[in-house]
Structure formats: structure tokens, C-alpha cells
Amino acid sequence: MNKKEIIDLEEKIMAQTFAKRDLVLTRGKGALVWDIDGNEYIDCTGSYGVAVVGHCHPKVVKAVQKQVETLIACHASFYNDSRSILLEKLIGLAPKGMDRVFLANSGAESVECAIKLARKASGKPEIIAMMGAFHGKTMGALSATWKKKYRGPFMPLVPGFKHVPPNNLEKIKAAITDKTAAILVEPIRGEGGILLPSDDFLPELREICDEKDVLLIFDEVQTGFGRTGKVFACEHWNVVPDIMCLAKSVAGGLPMGATFAKEEVMAAFQRGEHSSTFSGNPLVCAAASAAIEVLVEEKLAERAATLGKYFKGKLEALQEKYNIVREVRGLGLMIGMEMRFDVYSILMDCMNSGVLVLDAGRNVVRFLPPLVIEKPQIDKVVEALDAAMEKENK
Numbered sequence: 001m002n003k004k005e006i007i008d009l010e011e012k013i014m015a016q017t018f019a020k021r022d023l024v025l026t027r028g029k030g031a032l033v034w035d036i037d038g039n040e041y042i043d044c045t046g047s048y049g050v051a052v053v054g055h056c057h058p059k060v061v062k063a064v065q066k067q068v069e070t071l072i073a074c075h076a077s078f079y080n081d082s083r084s085i086l087l088e089k090l091i092g093l094a095p096k097g098m099d100r101v102f103l104a105n106s107g108a109e110s111v112e113c114a115i116k117l118a119r120k121a122s123g124k125p126e127i128i129a130m131m132g133a134f135h136g137k138t139m140g141a142l143s144a145t146w147k148k149k150y151r152g153p154f155m156p157l158v159p160g161f162k163h164v165p166p167n168n169l170e171k172i173k174a175a176i177t178d179k180t181a182a183i184l185v186e187p188i189r190g191e192g193g194i195l196l197p198s199d200d201f202l203p204e205l206r207e208i209c210d211e212k213d214v215l216l217i218f219d220e221v222q223t224g225f226g227r228t229g230k231v232f233a234c235e236h237w238n239v240v241p242d243i244m245c246l247a248k249s250v251a252g253g254l255p256m257g258a259t260f261a262k263e264e265v266m267a268a269f270q271r272g273e274h275s276s277t278f279s280g281n282p283l284v285c286a287a288a289s290a291a292i293e294v295l296v297e298e299k300l301a302e303r304a305a306t307l308g309k310y311f312k313g314k315l316e317a318l319q320e321k322y323n324i325v326r327e328v329r330g331l332g333l334m335i336g337m338e339m340r341f342d343v344y345s346i347l348m349d350c351m352n353s354g355v356l357v358l359d360a361g362r363n364v365v366r367f368l369p370p371l372v373i374e375k376p377q378i379d380k381v382v383e384a385l386d387a388a389m390e391k392e393n394k
Contacts, residue, residue, distance in 0.1 A: 028055025031373035044369040052249035054372035060252035067286035083280040100266035103280040107221035107247030108136030110257035118182035121268035125160040134191035182215035187233035190222035194336025202237040215242040225249040229305030229332030252291035300371040304332035349388035
């Protein structure tokens with residue numbers, strides 16, 4: 001099929017729930033993707049943060065090829081070698097004390113599990129989330145998500161959720177009642193605009209939760225797996241939650257979510273109270289095990305820290321050059337550049353120059369490249385961005 005045929009078919013048959021770009025991607029390698037006409041792009045979307053180890057990493061490809069010839073499906077009512085190997089690797093990677101994990105298929109599912117678990121473990125119904133938060137679009141995760149345009153059409157949502165201003169410990173304290181089960185927070189708000197907490201926020205939030213006997217849940221769906229320069233973003237503040245949600249990048253590009261919890265918290269779930277047909281699917285487990293090996297062996301978290309500083313420095317130079325930039329912020333290779341206008345034209349101009357970038361809200365350009373991106377590729381990204389900003393600055 002040619003480009004027009006592919007686009008026409010998706011437009012005719014697929015549910016119209018995605019804002020699409022006029023681009024048909026057919027191949028990827030490392031930090032590069034190619035369209036159906038063979039045009040090359042540097043991918044700073046990482047498929048919305050998924051491609052941490054790069055597109056089609058050889059180790060992940062080999063693991064998938066081997067597993068697909070061995071066993072593809074195995075429900076978790078049976079034991080499985082690929083699943084057991086992955087579970088051991090995950091717990092070895094997790095913050096100390098997080099000794100149990102539930103395997104799911106997406107970030108929203110990992111959040112749904114965390115919400116159910118918090119309510120079951122505490123015996124209390126209320127969940128406190130942050131204004132500006134994004135946790136997914138399934139009904140429970142959507143109830144914790146802040147943006148009105150996502151929530152409004154689907155009211156009433158799951159009851160028992162309240163939102164408070166982020167970085168405001170006094171407002172959080174005031175929101176806690178004897179019915180509060182947990183506080184749910186992204187260490188860095190990704191969809192909200194790559195917004196970092198104040199230095200004391202997460203450590204003091206941990207203290208408040210301990211004092212009030214409230215569970216602390218971190219949503220690391222976008223920040224986890226090396227993206228911020230640490231394996232998990234919470235390591236930047238030396239804070240360990242009671243429950244942690246992970247997804248996007250964990251399986252090298254295949255769909256997987258994971259909900260970690262402390263032993264005594266996860267023990268609240270009884271057999272049959274939470275499950276998923278594809279939980280711990282052997283094919284995805286094999287891919288995830290390979291991705292973890294890549295993360296560790298290639299020191300991708302450390303690489304993200306180093307390249308992130310380089311990338312951020314280049315973007316800050318553009319900030320000095322153009323007064324249309326309000327701020328450059330982020331950690332590792334999770335970076336946002338806030339503009340003084342809608343960034344759609346920037347995204348399109350960059351795409352036309354062979355660079356794919358994201359937005360995060362209407363006025364933030366977001367960069368979530370594979371952690372295997374090279375410095376010369378970052379330079380090309382900055383050159384394309386410079387040219388796009390030059391047009392806007394006239």
C-alpha cells in the first residue's frame with residue numbers, strides 16, 4: 001500500500017481518538033525512524049517515551065524471535081520460565097523494599113491496580129491526586145487525571161478522588177481525612193509540561209504519609225526506566241513510595257505495565273481480586289528481560305544524565321537567543337521547552353526538517369528521545385529547532 005491508501009484506511013476504519021500527523025512510519029533503528037517513502041527522522045518522541053532502549057534494539061529483537069518460536073501465550077494461572085526470569089530482574093532493579101509486582105499491559109492499567117490496591121490495603125476510599133496530573137484515560141486513572149477536557153465528557157467518574165495543588169504541602173495536609181487511602185503523584189509531571197517538584201516536596205510528602213498512615217503512590221510510567229538519569233525518578237530525592245507504577249519503556253517497545261508494592265501492601269490482594277488475561281505474557285516478558293539487560297549493560301540511565309545535560313545546555317543557548325522561550329526544564333532525557341505561544345507550528349516545522357518532537361500542553365515542546373541517541377543527532381535536533389524558532393521570531 002502507498003501512503004494515501006494507508007492513511008485512508010486508518011481514517012475510514014480506526015476509531016477517531018488520536019490526533020494524527022500526516023506521516024506513515026514503517027521502520028526504526030536506534031533513535032531514527034523512516035517513513036514509507038524512505039525519509040529519515042530523528043525521533044525525539046520515542047513513541048511517547050516508550051523507546052528508551054531505541055527502536056528495534058538487537059538484543060530485544062533476538063529475545064522476541066527466540067520466545068515467539070517457543071511459547072507466546074501462558075496465562076498466569078500457570079508458572080512460566082520467561083515470566084519468572086523477568087520478575088527477578090524487575091525486583092533487582094526496583095527501589096529497596098519494593099518486593100512484589102503485578103504485571104499488566106499499560107500505564108493506565110498499572111495505575112488502576114495501584115488505586116485498587118491502595119483501597120484494599122488501607123480499607124479507606126479516598127485518593128488524593130495533584131492538579132495538573134495525568135495518570136491515564138481508563139475510568140479509575142481518569143478520575144485521578146486533572147485536565148477537564150479528558151474528564152468532562154465521561155462524568156460521573158469514580159468517586160473518592162480529590163485534587164490539590166502540587167508542591168503545596170499545607171494544602172495536602174489539609175486534604176487528608178480519616179478516609180484517605182493514598183496520595184498519588186508523578187515525581188515529574190510529564191503531560192503537564194515537564195514540571196519538577198521543589199527539592200523538599202517528595203521527601204516531606206513521604207513524611208506526611210508516614211505520619212498520617214497514608215500510602216504514597218508514585219506514577220513513574222513516563223519517568224521510569226532510566227529516562228531522568230536515574231533508573232527511577234524517585235531516586236533523585238531518595239524517596240521510596242509504598243506503591244509504584246511503571247510502563248511505557250519497560251518491555252523495549254512491547255506493551256507492558258507493572259505495579260510494584262511493598263510486601264505488606266501487596267499482601268492485601270487475595271487470589272482472584274485482581275488479574276489480567278495477558279499478565280506476564282511470555283513474549284513480552286522475554287522482551288522486557290532483554291530491555292533490562294540493555295538498560296544495565298549499556299548504562300542508559302547514566303547516559304541519559306550525561307546527554308540530558310548536553311541537550312539541555314543546547315536548548316538553554318536557544319533560550320538566550322530567542323525571547324520567545326520562557327523556560328527550559330527537565331531531568332536526564334525528559335526535557336521541556338516552554339514557549340510564549342502555541343507550539344504546533346514548531347512541531348510541524350521540525351517534522352519537515354526530519355525531526356520528531358512532542359508537545360506537553362499547548363505551549364511546551366517536549367523531548368523524550370531514546371536514551372541511545374547520539375550527540376550529533378542531538379545537534380541536528382537543535383539545528384532544526386533553531387530554524388523553526390527563527391521563523392516564529394520574525
